[in-house]
Amino acid sequence: GEDVEQSLFLSVREGDSSVINCTYTDSSSTYLYWYKQEPGAGLQLLTYIFSNMDMKQDQRLTVLLNKKDKHLSLRIADTQTGDSAIYFCASSSGGSYIPTFGRGTSLIVHP
Amino acid sequence: EPEVTQTPSHQVTQMGQEVILRCVPISNHLYFYWYRQILGQKVEFLVSFYNNEISEKSEIFDDQFSVERPDGSNFTLKIRSTKLEDSAMYFCASSEAQLGAFFGQGTRLTVV
Numbered sequence: 001g002e003d004v005e006q007s008l009f010l011s012v013r014e015g016d017s018s019v020i021n022c023t024y025t026d027s028s029s030t031y032l033y034w035y036k037q038e039p040g041a042g043l044q045l046l047t048y049i050f051s052n053m054d055m056k057q058d059q060r061l062t063v064l065l066n067k068k069d070k071h072l073s074l075r076i077a078d079t080q081t082g083d084s085a086i087y088f089c090a091s092s093s094g095g096s097y098i099p100t101f102g103r104g105t106s107l108i109v110h111p
Numbered sequence: 112e113p114e115v116t117q118t119p120s121h122q123v124t125q126m127g128q129e130v131i132l133r134c135v136p137i138s139n140h141l142y143f144y145w146y147r148q149i150l151g152q153k154v155e156f157l158v159s160f161y162n163n164e165i166s167e168k169s170e171i172f173d174d175q176f177s178v179e180r181p182d183g184s185n186f187t188l189k190i191r192s193t194k195l196e197d198s199a200m201y202f203c204a205s206s207e208a209q210l211g212a213f214f215g216q217g218t219r220l221t222v223v
Binding site: 031033035041042043044045048088096098099100101102103104 | 115146152154155167202204211212213214215217
């Protein structure tokens with residue numbers, strides 16, 4: 001089945017850009033998602049990208065997809081302390097609507 | 112903004128007892144899901160539900176689990192005889208299709 005991998009931690013200084021990386025195994029993945037989980041809260045859908053796109057920008061968020069390398073990244077510009085959370089990469093394949101999640105990357109933003 | 116609502120937020124139960132976790136999905140969504148997250152681990156898919164039946168389930172979703180949409184708005188997960196290892200955060204989610212599931216705040220289940 002699909003496997004999604006992410007690094008566990010990322011620490012950045014406030015105001016810098018953050019880049020969270022993700023790799024997936026299923027080449028038939030058609031939808032790729034980024035979710036945010038703040039402490040004690042549920043998963044909030046941040047953005048998603050279709051596999052026929054290379055990039056999607058939404059305000060401070062930029063998603064890059066390298067389909068050849070099965071690599072997805074989330075860039076957060078001008079990272080703020082309120083961005084501190086766990087960020088989950090997820091993918092789903094055309095035959096299933098079920099997102100498979102990575103372990104999540106804990107983003108720590110320090111002053 | 113519409114949201115998925117889960118109750119209770121925290122449930123403590125004794126091992127062997129039955130629990131029912133409740134969810135109210137977003138009203139125009141057609142696909143419903145339960146996931147769980149054991150502390151510090153991945154968010155794991157349990158089951159999906161569409162058109163009043165289970166459409167997919169994982170190997171975690173064994174005979175002690177069941178789901179129901181009893182009244183057209185609620186979506187419940189029942190665990191028949193809880194085990195210590197069932198302790199986790201349980202998330203309900205709903206979606207229109209493949210546009211990304213929206214998750215509730217979760218129910219923290221603690222089995223003692």
